[in-house]
Amino acid sequence: MATNGTDITHVTIDDDEDEDDQEVKLTADECQKLVEEFVALTQTDEALAQFYLQDRQWDVNRSVNDYLDQLATASGSGSTGDQNNSRKRHAIADEVVVSSDDNDVDNDNSNDCDIVFDTKNTKTLKTSDKSTEEEENQEVVTDIKDLRFICWNIDGIDEKNLRLRTEAVCKFIRNEKAFIVFLQEVNQTAESILRQQLPDYELLTGDSQIVDYYTATLIHKKSIKLDTNEIIPFHDSMMGRNLLKTKISIGNKSVYLLNTHLESTKDFADIRVQQLRRVFKLMTELDQQSTVIFGGDLNLRDNEVAKCGIPHKVYDVWIKTGARKELEYTWDMTRNDNLQFMGAKYKPRLRFDRIYVRPSTVAAAAPEVEAIRFGLIGLERLKPHVCFPSDHWGLTVHFKIK
Template sequence: MESDSETHSGEDTTPDDWMDLAVDSPDGSPAASPAATQKPSEEEDFKLSLITWNVDGLDLEKRPERSRGLVKYLNLHNPDVVFLQELVPPYVQFLKEQLVNYLMIEGGRNGCFTGMLLKKSRVKLVESEMVAFPTTKMRRNLLVAQVIVNGQKLCLMTSHFESCKENTAERLKQLHVVKRRLKHAPDDVTIVFGGDTNLRDAEVTKVGLPATVCDVWERLGKQEHCRYTWDTSANNNKTFPFVARCRFDRIYLRPAIKRGIPRLAPDHMALVGLEKLDCGRYTSDHWGIYCTFSAE
């Protein structure tokens, strides 16, 4: 996929069965999150909340019900920023109609791709771009958004790195692209990267991260209950002849390092999507990560 500074919209029409499962308010209009129209408190002004989630949009089984489950989770947690991977055009259309208090930025048009949701009341978009991974065989890229939150400059990045164990070499190249962005961003900008990286710990060690960058899970004490985001021993959306527990989904933070600029630090992390939906399946074969940051 070629680099592109424009935001693209999915052109597929939302199927009727998706619309039948819309999450409505009592008067029949699409439901917004509880705080959609509320002005953030002073305490909230010093925080940033984020969810990153591979939603497995390519899986057709119970997809409308699972998309409805995603909307309910997002309305419950009401994050400022959402990073999504494995979106497909009908899924994007559904989210746009349901989450009217968010701006959707899409990282592609066809197949599956990444996306971002930015809460309109909290996050002001300055510009966005898609950065190509030149040698990807899976149409993967890096979606980047420059935003303003409470007067502070943030660079938000999400990606879905090349999948499968045999594609280590390509994943390392993709991590290098992210590393350069983390290392060379302006000193007055806070950078948050999150997504389905498919990374193994040895691969991260091989590339290395800049000293100014932290892995949020590690910074918060490597809590065991948040370690595995793809866990076939607990999530049976997919059937495999093996058990795998992997920390594929990761969040990296590089706080602004210029003197006088508030430095964000992670203060909470939890997995979401751990409950089965009424349809008997989970929202995705991945757990989502919910994370909050506060100024130090």
């Protein structure tokens, strides 16, 4: 809907701890400034900033104070830590400048936060065509020390704004300078865009004969050597799911890539657990001198992982890198409204997308390939349709190469 030439979108924010929810109207530029302000004050990152600000009506003071309180609680700080945090709060209070007017806040006990996008002043993520400059500046790395990895269900099933959303995914891949990408829910339209806009990548698909969407693994042609690739079917799948198994070489290091989209919905939990067991078993059986990276939209619930059991020496990347709460939920309907459930009584948030690693046994002292950083991408809305790139957040991982 439009008001005085300004586009408006409604974002519902659930805050169980605050009964006096407010309706906040901010431009996209103002929201970004608040994110950057939180980052500067806390020395954290934008994912954490958005997590705190969105759940606290974009109040920087409150968000930073809550962050410091939780930080102190988590670290079990004593009086010295409390005094340090108190000094930080006073310093922050002097520095914080809220971008919106008091008139922009309407205390009507509403659960809606209206973010107003001013078409004249809003920063946009342009996704039309890959620029020549980006192509020319594409990094060529032969001695990789920081292996950048993305895993993302791009929701090719939803035809709405598919070109805009897929082009945004391509832009993220280029901007992140990813060497390896796992995608799920790719269809022929999305694949065509990916091939056109990402010519520096080898694109391998787990094309399904049953449904019209599938997985895709992308590897950077100039930096990584493709050794083998095969599709391993899940014969028990009712949804045409399979496992895309790719062996690559990064310098003299051997790595297996296992990209999949496990069975969806609660009704197929038993089949999903069996599929997970099969992949975990494969991880343990593959060449011990190779690193194995397994990930995708696994549709998992924690009790299903517990039922299956994570194999010895295999780790969950999110847990290994600190299990940060703001990075936990990859399918979060409290923050992402691309998908709407009519009549739903609550908005689910789940960690469907996961990455597991089995290190090689080549170096006993330290892994050859080790996950050191985990993050989320796709958290900002795209213009002009005011949607997210997908109903899932994308996962990014930085692996340290020894």
